[in-house]
Amino acid sequence: xxxxxxxxxxxxxxxxxxxxxxxxxxxxxxxxxxxxxxxxxxxxxxxxxxxxxxxxxxxxxxxxxxxxxxxxxxxxxxxxxxxxxxxxxxxxxxxxxxxxxxxxxxxxxxxxxxxxxxxxxxxxxxxxxxxxxxxxxxxxxxxxxxxxxxxxxxxxxxxxxxxxxxxxxxxxxxxxxxxxxxxxxxxxxxxxxxxxxxxxxxxxxxxxxxxxxxxxxxxxxxxxxxxxxxxxxxxxxxxxxxxxxxxxxxxxxxxxxxxxxxxxxxxxxxxxxxxxxxxxxxxxxxxxxxxxxxxxxxxxxxxxxxxxxxxxxx
Amino acid sequence: xxxxxxxxxxxxxxxxxxxxxxxxxxxxxxxxxxxxxxxxxxxxxxxxxxxxxxxxxxxxxxxxxxxxxxxxxxxxxxxxxxxxxxxxxxxxxxxxxxxxxxxxxxxxxxxxxxxxxxxxxxxxxxxxxxxxxxxxxxxxxxxxxxxxxxxxxxxxxxxxxxxxxxxxxxxxxxxxxxxxxxxxxxxxxxxxxxxxxxxxxxxxxxxxxxxxxxxxxxxxxxxxxxxxxxxxxxxxxxxxxxxxxxxxxxxxxxxxxxxxxxxxxxxxxxxxxxxxxxxxxxxxxxxxxxxxxxxxxxxxxxxxxxxxxxxxxxxxxxxxxxxxxxxxxxxxxxxxxxxxxxxx
Numbered sequence: 001x002x003x004x005x006x007x008x009x010x011x012x013x014x015x016x017x018x019x020x021x022x023x024x025x026x027x028x029x030x031x032x033x034x035x036x037x038x039x040x041x042x043x044x045x046x047x048x049x050x051x052x053x054x055x056x057x058x059x060x061x062x063x064x065x066x067x068x069x070x071x072x073x074x075x076x077x078x079x080x081x082x083x084x085x086x087x088x089x090x091x092x093x094x095x096x097x098x099x100x101x102x103x104x105x106x107x108x109x110x111x112x113x114x115x116x117x118x119x120x121x122x123x124x125x126x127x128x129x130x131x132x133x134x135x136x137x138x139x140x141x142x143x144x145x146x147x148x149x150x151x152x153x154x155x156x157x158x159x160x161x162x163x164x165x166x167x168x169x170x171x172x173x174x175x176x177x178x179x180x181x182x183x184x185x186x187x188x189x190x191x192x193x194x195x196x197x198x199x200x201x202x203x204x205x206x207x208x209x210x211x212x213x214x215x216x217x218x219x220x221x222x223x224x225x226x227x228x229x230x231x232x233x234x235x236x237x238x239x240x241x242x243x244x245x246x247x248x249x250x251x252x253x254x255x256x257x258x259x260x261x262x263x264x265x266x267x268x269x270x271x272x273x274x275x276x277x278x279x280x281x282x283x284x285x286x287x288x289x290x291x292x293x294x295x296x297x298x299x300x301x302x303x304x305x306x307x308x309x310x311x312x313x314x
Numbered sequence: 315x316x317x318x319x320x321x322x323x324x325x326x327x328x329x330x331x332x333x334x335x336x337x338x339x340x341x342x343x344x345x346x347x348x349x350x351x352x353x354x355x356x357x358x359x360x361x362x363x364x365x366x367x368x369x370x371x372x373x374x375x376x377x378x379x380x381x382x383x384x385x386x387x388x389x390x391x392x393x394x395x396x397x398x399x400x401x402x403x404x405x406x407x408x409x410x411x412x413x414x415x416x417x418x419x420x421x422x423x424x425x426x427x428x429x430x431x432x433x434x435x436x437x438x439x440x441x442x443x444x445x446x447x448x449x450x451x452x453x454x455x456x457x458x459x460x461x462x463x464x465x466x467x468x469x470x471x472x473x474x475x476x477x478x479x480x481x482x483x484x485x486x487x488x489x490x491x492x493x494x495x496x497x498x499x500x501x502x503x504x505x506x507x508x509x510x511x512x513x514x515x516x517x518x519x520x521x522x523x524x525x526x527x528x529x530x531x532x533x534x535x536x537x538x539x540x541x542x543x544x545x546x547x548x549x550x551x552x553x554x555x556x557x558x559x560x561x562x563x564x565x566x567x568x569x570x571x572x573x574x575x576x577x578x579x580x581x582x583x584x585x586x587x588x589x590x591x592x593x594x595x596x597x598x599x600x601x602x603x604x605x606x607x608x609x610x611x612x613x614x615x616x617x618x619x620x621x622x623x624x625x626x627x628x629x630x631x632x633x634x635x636x637x638x639x640x641x642x643x644x645x646x647x648x649x650x651x652x653x654x655x656x657x658x
Contacts, residue, residue, distance in 0.1 A: 031430075207424075208424040211411070213412060214438070227426065
């Protein structure tokens with residue numbers, strides 16, 4: 001009896017010993033990206049941020065299915081009178097604007113414009129900014145000086161002022177708006193990437209790669225750049241929030257997309273301003289949307305920063 | 315210049331190497347101040363000294379890895395007779411990794427954390443041996459296997475943080491030896507590792523070097539490493555070599571008071587519990603410029619007035635001391651002193 005027990009124990013030990021040193025589950029390398037995602041999934045703040053972002057993205061994509069009515073149809077125009085706008089009622093859960101158009105449907109369609117402008121302008125700013133940053137960080141010397149002084153000039157002009165100037169310059173249309181916002185993002189990304197690359201360039205692994213005779217271009221793009229990206233990724237997420245706010249601000253100021261067939265939160269806010277004394281909630285809804293979306297991206301960005309930067313890890 | 319055996323001539327010949335760091339408006343620092351040594355094929359040479367004595371700068375200057383701004387390098391560094399100082403970036407890059415390679419102190423920070431081990435090994439193979447795809451992959455696997463990494467195929471797909479310290483250093487050694495370089499410089503390769511792994515890594519280095527006739531320069535502050543590995547040892551202080559000797563000779567009969575102090579300060583197992591350690595007085599900051607006298611004089615127990623230029627009228631020179639030994643000291647220790655120092 002006891003001998004059998006001993007045998008069984010020995011078998012177990014042998015089995016354990018055989019397993020030792022083997023990869024447990026999910027064989028292969030765990031990249032930093034993958035471990036960052038794993039950390040993100042455990043972070044409640046990241047989850048809240050991600051949920052907000054995902055909800056708005058889904059709403060934007062499925063707007064035609066989700067919106068209860070045509071956002072352009074002036075269905076209740078007949079009830080609108082001087083000094084009176086009908087409030088929430090059956091079929092119009094958030095009421096209508098001064099032209100009798102359903103507010104909820106307009107908000108839902110508005111998310112398309114806001115997100116689109118935010119994403120496109122941020123990506124544009126990211127690409128150009130990273131290009132400048134790589135140029136400065138990789139070459140150094142006079143290239144660095146030239147690029148960074150240019151970036152300093154961009155940076156010295158307040159973001160909104162710059163955006164207004166650019167959109168005035170390029171005319172009133174959707175693309176001008178995107179470019180205008182992108183221009184304000186460029187210096188941020190350029191600076192961030194350059195600084196990050198400079199700090200990585202003299203790291204041991206870069207010197208070790210040089211000691212092994214690896215080409216300079218390969219060191220810059222294969223080693224230094226990938227290690228310099230995480231602050232840029234974080235900034236990109238945070239910039240989405242700023243871009244959406246800026247887009248709304250520009251529309252609010254009347255510099256947005258002139259095409260009224262595309263409802264937009266900033267423009268809705270501007271319109272609601274006219275009837276603020278009668279129906280203040282018409283201003284509250286789009287403002288709330290802008291705030292919540294921006295908050296979603298910010299939360300996500302901040303927790304991304306923590307997930308990607310080991311120093312932030314608690 | 316020390317005598318080097320072998321008809322083929324030295325792999326590495328460093329002559330009167332001087333490295334000066336100077337920033338605008340500041341006083342220059344002479345990190346390396348006229349260092350000469352040579353390493354023959356298959357020979358292992360140790361550069362020993364405490365932090366800041368110039369041993370790492372010597373190795374970086376040899377590899378041409380010092381930054382250009384604010385750094386002045388002069389003298390001569392020849393690899394197989396080819397002058398490296400002043401050689402173009404492209405020439406140096408072709409040599410690095412192929413004919414000369416370097417292993418660094420901290421294996422974790424010397425590997426790119428965002429790229430797999432495999433990619434980093436293959437990169438070296440692609441650069442110098444033009445290998446690609448499956449062939450490169452197989453060769454990388456073979457290299458890892460040769461440096462004693464178990465299950466190399468799996469390790470190739472892993473990231474540096476998934477490997478243990480010893481394994482990372484093995485991977486780095488594998489990368490350094492990918493092209494069987496003529497010269498390998500190891501800059502404190504075991505400092506970041508624990509003692510049992512240290513021994514393994516040293517043994518690995520010795521086996522690899524002896525097998526291929528590679529010249530090895532071992533940079534360390536650890537006399538244990540020197541004792542186990544080096545044929546010839548150069549002791550450095552404040553940017554200059556102060557004593558050169560065969561390993562056995564140096565340990566048996568240190569002549570320079572600094573060498574004696576280094577040996578005496580090694581903790582001894584037979585010293586008994588509670589026996590006080592015998593450190594060298596002061597720190598590396600308590601030096602005087604060589605132009606004013608022996609830099610070690612302020613910390614030296616046997617220094618006399620004529621160690622100072624003021625008194626003697628001349629600098630302390632590195633001179634032949636018989637039996638392949640060189641010494642930069644006016645009042646060398648008698649062989650009896652270090653033994654007495656070890657048992658106070």
